[in-house]
Amino acid sequence: MQWEIVIGIETHAQLSTQSKIFSGSSTAYGAQPNTQANAVDLALPGVLPVLNKGAVERAIKLGLSVGAKINSPSIFARKNYFYPDLPKGYQISQFELPVVEGGHITIQVNDTEKSVRLTRAHLEEDAGKSLHEDFHGMSGIDLNRAGTPLLEIVTEPDMRSSAEAVAYAKKLHSLVRWIGICDGNMQEGSFRCDANVSVRAKGSDILGTRCEIKNLNSFRFLEKAIDFEARRQIEILEDGGTIRQETRLYDANKDETRTMRSKEDANDYRYFPDPDLLPLEISDNWINQLKDTLPELPEARRSRYISDFGLSDYDAAVLTGSREIADFFEETSAQLPNQAKLCANWVMGEISGRLNKEAIEITACPINPVHLAALLTRINDGTVSGKAAKTVFECMWNGELEQNVDAIIDAKGLKQISDDGAIEKLVDEVLAANAQQVEDYRNGKQKAFNSLVGQVMKATKGKANPAQVNTMLKNKLDS
Amino acid sequence: MTLSANDVKAIADLAYIEVNEGEVQATLSQLTDIFDLIETMQAVDTSSVEPMSHAQDVAQRLREDEVTESDQRESNQSVAPQVEAGLYLVPKVIE
Incomplete structure (x- = not known):
């Protein structure tokens, strides 16, 4: 039964x-x-x-x-x-x-x-x-x-x-x-x-x-x-x-x-x-006086995150799990118009993960929304890759360089190479050194392409923008 | 509603009162009289009457949420039969 x-x-x-x-x-x-x-x-x-x-x-x-x-x-x-x-x-x-x-x-x-x-x-x-x-x-x-x-x-x-x-x-x-x-x-x-x-x-x-x-x-x-x-x-x-x-x-x-x-x-x-x-x-x-003192309720915020910020049901529900987290998210995203999803990912990912690991509340978070937004701005404008941003995040969490995002990026040499000329030079070097793989790719082996991307990234010490490397390689190989 | 001797014993039990057989019978007849009285009153149609929750027709006054009391443990415990480590001691009860 x-x-x-x-x-x-x-x-x-x-x-x-x-x-x-x-x-x-x-x-x-x-x-x-x-x-x-x-x-x-x-x-x-x-x-x-x-x-x-x-x-x-x-x-x-x-x-x-x-x-x-x-x-x-x-x-x-x-x-x-x-x-x-x-x-x-x-x-x-x-x-x-x-x-x-x-x-x-x-x-x-x-x-x-x-x-x-x-x-x-x-x-x-x-x-x-x-x-x-x-x-x-x-x-x-x-x-x-x-x-x-x-x-x-x-x-x-x-x-x-x-x-x-x-x-x-x-x-x-x-x-x-x-x-x-x-x-x-x-x-x-x-x-x-x-x-x-x-x-x-x-x-x-x-x-x-x-x-x-x-x-x-x-x-x-x-x-x-x-x-x-x-x-x-x-x-x-x-x-x-x-x-x-x-x-x-x-x-x-x-x-x-x-x-x-x-x-x-x-x-x-x-x-x-x-x-x-x-x-x-x-x-x-x-009753009416008390109604006026009530904050915007979780359900209302959840709907607003979905309709105004275009977040998924899941994201909106997690972010409205507590008023403090919701406030943190909103303060971050207020600094970065139209980047709600990026803000949501970082608040739910790096920030929450780190808070859980150290068993502290978001009110005691060493990184405030303004600092987080500064970091996300640098991801957004291509200054740092997502991967490098995590290193910057660690430095900020530990209070290095007064949590100044740009100073940390400079000090750690994390700036992404997006200068076409510099990347092109490295792409050419990699292509010249890997004639066999170029050949393989032209014979239809997709794997060979990935290997070439990997080698260019390695040559840039991971600082190149992967999307940019991809496009450039493709252009050169297919031309 | 008819009350039985067992009901009287159950009520006494809830009230933590010890009653002997003679008292049970006496109480049973007294309580039965009271229930008869209630029955008589229940014959009155009260469907249009709002239940009265208090004899005075005034509303509850409220106090502001402020701590107005200081620690009076010493004087409160001066009349307690037995205290230890700031606790009131009572015969052991575990339900």
């Missing part, structure tokens, strides 16, 4: 506010335990939550960039459960009327475009951290993270492969950073995904029983966890078994998922509107 995998994703994006969602405590990462937990975060008696405007603004921005409906009023609810890192005994979240409802995100997988529908995105507070190392048989609680604002972004079960799930997660990750609502630091847990996975016979429109895999904090784990889970479910079904609805954990060391809790012992969260918080009203005026 042919199986179809059905995936929905819930993402917790930590919002990049200075202070917590309901208190004035700092959200800075890595502070000493409990130094950023005040009376509200500790749930001391008599305290009241006061909603952070910055958190609401970020939620609205996400909604605007995915074409969602912004609910007004929007309601906060209590999600009740007992755990020591949640001192109130409930998490303030949203149930009915979340800030963001609907919307969609477009993904591309194997040249196919697909729209993933969003169900909702709601605001909530994070819990603290429990440390289960041995404190005389007790657990240690750090409440610095308690009350950190999160936006939980939930999709419809629209994805059909781990590749689509990863494409979605990457797209969302890029978007939240693009609009500046989340730093996207997955290692610090600022962006974590839960995947709901089920399988069904291909062609069926009934959803299978799903399992939720919690807390996947890298794209690779997301992919591997889904692949493992789908295989596990298919094996059970093919053996005539049934899937039990449950929450599972992914163990990266063993590359497998395992049961965390089954539906029978799942908590009943007894959601109800939080009487400590009034309905949140979001005016059209406020």
Whole structure:
């Protein structure tokens, strides 16, 4: 039987506010335990939550960039459960009327475009951290993270492969950073995904029983966890078994998922509107103000790169992978009108390759767009060959000669010979010295021609323009 | 809706409350009364009424996103039963 995998994703994006969602405590990462937990975060008696405007603004921005409906009023609810890192005994979240409802995100997988529908995105507070190392048989609680604002972004079960799930997660990750609502630091847990996975016979429109895999904090784990889970479910079904609805954990060391809790012992969260918080009203005026602060969105830029710069779908998608890369590309190409493809190739090739190799972000790139454009200008006007340009690039990367392109070309003797006279002289010498190959070429051996080109290039120490050498050789041989 | 003794036990379990058999029966009859009351209220047609999420007809006030709190760990932990390395210690719980 042919199986179809059905995936929905819930993402917790930590919002990049200075202070917590309901208190004035700092959200800075890595502070000493409990130094950023005040009376509200500790749930001391008599305290009241006061909603952070910055958190609401970020939620609205996400909604605007995915074409969602912004609910007004929007309601906060209590999600009740007992755990020591949640001192109130409930998490303030949203149930009915979340800030963001609907919307969609477009993904591309194997040249196919697909729209993933969003169900909702709601605001909530994070819990603290429990440390289960041995404190005389007790657990240690750090409440610095308690009350950190999160936006939980939930999709419809629209994805059909781990590749689509990863494409979605990457797209969302890029978007939240693009609009500046989340730093996207997955290692610090600022962006974590839960995947709901089920399988069904291909062609069926009934959803299978799903399992939720919690807390996947890298794209690779997301992919591997889904692949493992789908295989596990298919094996059970093919053996005539049934899937039990449950929450599972992914163990990266063993590359497998395992049961965390089954539906029978799942908590009943007894959601109800939080009487400590009034309905949140979001005016059209406020929404419009925020709309004005949004940067040009990745999808819009992507289309513009295709229509205005004539770039391929692929190039446009890679360049709009992050706002910083897109900006770098645009700043480079602004210096070199009508050479977008050359700029794109270098940003995606040399620059990205080198950044990856050294594991640094484009914001820390030692070569800025102006310098890169200066180099590309020299390729374009024939001063250096593409090959020599890579040597110049290396020198610039290492900060040689103040990254002055022309000075580097001079110092390293990389200038391409395009003087017809000089090349002609070398061509004549090579022809005279290789009578046999000339003969072979005239007898129809194409190989002999390539060998002659190679010898001329060698004679120029690779500094001749290959196209020019080609033409000249052809003219001489065919005349 | 009819409530069973098992429902009462499940609710008690969620609320981390210990109840004995006698209390289960007493609670069951009290809760059943409450459910009867709810049932009576549900007979009213509320389809045209917007659900009330708060008793006061005012909107939530917002605060600016600023850090206004300083480190109060020492005074907060002075009333905690047990602390170590800046952490609050609690009986071990692993779910």
